[in-house]
């Protein structure tokens with residue numbers, strides 16, 4: 532009997548459908564902002580990571596155009612061969628200056644920054660502790676490294692400490708991985724206490740500031756700044772693709788760390804350098820983050836307004852512009868997202884396996900108008 536070796540794919544897809552886990556892309560046809568054209572309809576956008584509205588900002592667009600005209604569309608090689616431009620160094624200096632670190636290194640995406648950095652820092656002889664709710668890129672970076680990986684309960688430092696006592700001594704190096712703002716929940720990791728615990732057990736810490744950069748802290752440097760942990764020994768990573776409105780990832784830390792990564796991070800060494808357009812747009816975004824503090828203030832005003840509008844509903848604990856409405860089932864989440872869509876709101880249903888429990892995820896932007904957020908409140912009132 533001969534069987535088709537690809538048959539399992541169809542069966543697997545059917546399983547995904549049966550669990551209501553099936554996903555597909557939706558097409559946006561305008562410049563992404565507080566309002567998007569989604570499949571022919573105009574919707575208020577609560578689905579993007581464009582927290583400061585910079586992805587559609589004229590200044591970033593101009594910077595990208597000028598860099599493209601000067602340097603072309605592609606960087607044509609890896610940074611260590613033909614792909615390095617002065618613009619990359621300028622961006623890395625700007626990131627280091629924003630983060631108040633000695634140096635920084637730009638990767639082609641945040642995902643690749645995590646994979647490459649984690650795999651360069653630890654191996655089979657080492658130990659990783661990882662928050663259960665960490666982003667996929669941290670989890671897969673941990674797997675790729677070959678280190679022993681132990682998950683701890685979400686933001687639970689008692690659990691982490693118990694596990695450190697039990698396992699730390701049996702391994703050479705130890706690395707603790709955490710999101711700073713948890714991407715699908717919107718809560719914050721208890722960073723100062725986590726760093727103290729790491730110090731006590733001689734552990735490195737990598738904190739993922741993907742959703743916090745440009746958003747948290749007085750100057751927009753992230754949760755490290757927000758928690759007054761600037762200057763403490765740790766490894767910060769983040770993305771250029773969320774509040775900074777571009778594409779790419781970065782790691783910020785000591786001169787030694789960055790020099791080491793330039794020599795050991797495979798996802799940096801063996802991939803093409805960031806395009807001139809993406810590099811220039813991110814650089815422009817960092818300049819704006821530094822000078823336009825009122826943009827961040829507007830974002831936080833909008834966050835407070837949204838929380839007020841949704842009060843009385845099952846809102847998950849959040850201290851960020853990510854605000855989630857918890858629901859019981861995948862089907863329920865899909866229904867609510869559909870009803871919101873019919874009423875002019877774009878907010879996604881987030882379901883297992885991305886998260887353990889289903890929810891509707893709203894992300895707030897500085898460029899939302901008050902009326903956008905009030906409209907959302909009115910819809911929930913009407914739908915009950």
Ligand SMILES: *Cc1c(COP(=O)(O)O)cnc(C)c1O
Nearest residue numbers: 640641642666714741770772779
């Ligand atoms: C989005 C995200 C990443 C990946 O960043 P990209 O630049 O989009 O690859 C990493 N970590 C977290 C927590 C994220 O939310």
